[in-house]
Amino acid sequence: MAPLIAIVGSDGSGKSTVGQALLEWMGEQRPAMLCHLGKQSGNLGRAIGRMPMIGRRMDRTIQKTVKDAGSRKGPSPIAALAIYAFSLRRLRRFRRMLAMRRQGIAILADRFPQLDVPDGLDGPGFGKVRHDRGIARTLAVREQKHFEWMTAHAPDLVIRLHVDVETAMLRKPDHDPAALAKKIARISDLRFGGTVPIVDIDTSQPLAIVVAEAKAAVAAMLERQPA
Template identity: 50%
Template sequence: MTPRGPIIALVGADGSGKTTTGSALLSWMRQDRPVEFCHLGKQTGNWGRAIARLPLMGSRMDRRIVQTTDKARTSGKTRFFPALIIFILSMRRVIRFRRMLKLNRQGLAILTDRYPQVVVPGPMDGPGLVFSEENSGVVQALACLERGLYAWMASYRPDLVIRLNVDLQTAIARKPDHRRASLERKIADVPQIDFGGAPILDLDATEPSATVISKAEAAIADVLQRHDSQKLEPSCSC
């Protein structure tokens, strides 16, 4: 049986430098082993910004979507159609996660952008639906099923989580097209996520990119070395 490869999760709010850091780490890791990059997010933010750029009704439609999702997360009250959309988007993440697991079981090392978690509901890769007695039985069932799926994904703990922490002003400067309130919430949520006790490397994403990447490479090198050593250990046939 092929031993699974290590999973390195790169997490952080928009504007924390995940794309820059992830690209550098992927190139570096591929120098001595096969590595697959897996984006595990739903990418709904990209959709929202695309809708907002539509002529005439785009900005109004975007505001309506934001109001609906914010209401669902804060009050817990969600009508059937918005709940169904939220659940379908979560299933999109589940499909991506299953593909990642398949690659990982083939022995490939995995570098992920974003990683599902169940500790903090909301936009930082947590469940989108919350329980409320005001919701219908169908919506409650969707919320229960969604939370179960996130709990299942979160049960696969990464071998290392690289958590990029950034302040609001830096994030806004890097992502001027993003909503301020959304960035603020994500930045506040990032430190609260523990990923089931997985090892976490906290990095200050406001430091120079070369410094952030160097620190991340050192931590990943330790993980890869331990993983390679374990593969070389003889198994007991007693």
């Protein structure tokens, strides 16, 4: 089976930059692909916001729906369906990733699904909202099963990126500092069952050092794998 390497970290930790550098390096030795396994709801919202005439209005509607879903009353049926739809989109991405891996393509996975922090950091969408009643309860059970299936496909290596809040904010100035600090503090809680090799890298260091440490971790993992 081709290697599967998960790159995890908060926003602003450099997941995309490190992933791209590793992809170029690994691609010189074997077929490799960088797969984004997140739901990408933020990208969708930004794309809608750029649409002429109706973009901003639709984006405001999406943001209000997200805010209402996180309230104490929980998501409306429409919001619950939207959360589940993004979960299904993520499931499809994961299945496509597995298919490419079976074809012998080494995978670098950005935003690998996890269950250690259920209310964030690429955990279940319903982990962030109240889901103990109505359609949200039914869909949350289904989503949980999807995540249990995905996380059962453990990566061969997890590269866990750490960053300080100041550096992350320089890279993501549009983010809320308090929310970003909370995500950063919980990165160490991502253990993937405690059976997966994890390498921690401080991405507040110069990029050349970060990439060198990531390459060394991958090289060591590849040496351990049977030929």
